[in-house]
Amino acid sequence: MTTATRVPRPRTADSGGTDLAIDEACRALHLPTIRARYDEIAARALKNRSSYKDFLADLLEAENADREERRKMRLVREANFPRPKRLEDFDYDANPNITPEQVATLAETDWVEAGQPLCLIGHSGTGKSHLLIGIGTAIAEAGMKVRYTTTANLVNELAEAADEKKLTRTIQRYGRVDLLCLDEFCYLDLDKAGAKLLFQVFTEREERGSIAIASNAPFSEWDQTFRDQRLCAAITDRITFKAHIIETGEDSYRFNQTQENR
The missing domain is CATH 3.40.50.300 (P-loop containing nucleotide triphosphate hydrolases)
Incomplete structure (x- = not known):
């Protein structure tokens, strides 16, 4: 017997409580990218029939990439350059x-x-x-x-x-x-x-x-x-x-x- 691939469940009309819980958790854990993009990434995972692990990996990769980009911007800002030059x-x-x-x-x-x-x-x-x-x-x-x-x-x-x-x-x-x-x-x-x-x-x-x-x-x-x-x-x-x-x-x-x- 084969096991069906588990995918993130679709949003339902009464998912407001779930959204609120995700929002509060992301705020407490300082995960602004996941907070902003989890709906988008969940919809993509559902469309692609991704596993829960793949869905989680996508969330964490998005957060990590944005965090690294923010770190770069912070280091450039703290360098105190008088004008942008690349x-x-x-x-x-x-x-x-x-x-x-x-x-x-x-x-x-x-x-x-x-x-x-x-x-x-x-x-x-x-x-x-x-x-x-x-x-x-x-x-x-x-x-x-x-x-x-x-x-x-x-x-x-x-x-x-x-x-x-x-x-x-x-x-x-x-x-x-x-x-x-x-x-x-x-x-x-x-x-x-x-x-x-x-x-x-x-x-x-x-x-x-x-x-x-x-x-x-x-x-x-x-x-x-x-x-x-x-x-x-x-x-x-x-x-x-x-x-x-x-x-x-x-x-x-x-x-x-x-x-x-x-």
Whole structure:
């Protein structure tokens, strides 16, 4: 004798109590996707004559997929990017100095897990910030903690924390993220106190947490930002050791676009 396949029972007119019980249970167990979609998934299971196990698996897969998507969105939001930029939107034809293969490697998490730095060096308008934000977004969506800030904002935050005697806590907070993205690196001259504060963040993360910087100054000009030669050498050493270095060139994409539009 064969056993008939069990399927979810069809909805009936008096199923309000069942719906209420499901709704309350989903709220208590924090299952918003199942709460929103169980009717739809039950109808599909009934149509496909799915077993109870298959129906349950579909419910749990839907909840898990949505939960992972919400986690990605939360990590990207917490990274504090100033604007959305994605690697798939980068125009490689406009900048032949950068190859898709290079960028694809950096979209993976291996280099971040190894605590390696990334240096994006080039003139303004050559795509440094786009790459910095796009790579940071890819790493966040892969499940890692990312934080974006400009170098000037970070130094100001550290200085305020030092005045309020919260410097150690602030440095530790920046030490806990998997990838620290520093934009506009070496754009402004730093006094010795500011450079020392920044150096403490680098020391906290050395060979343990990755730092990605975007700078319009070549390494030979970093001493104009970090006036103390020893401090400049120490910072350069930490940001370039085992680093991935991409030179984005000199031709401004924005300037060329403006010229073409004219």
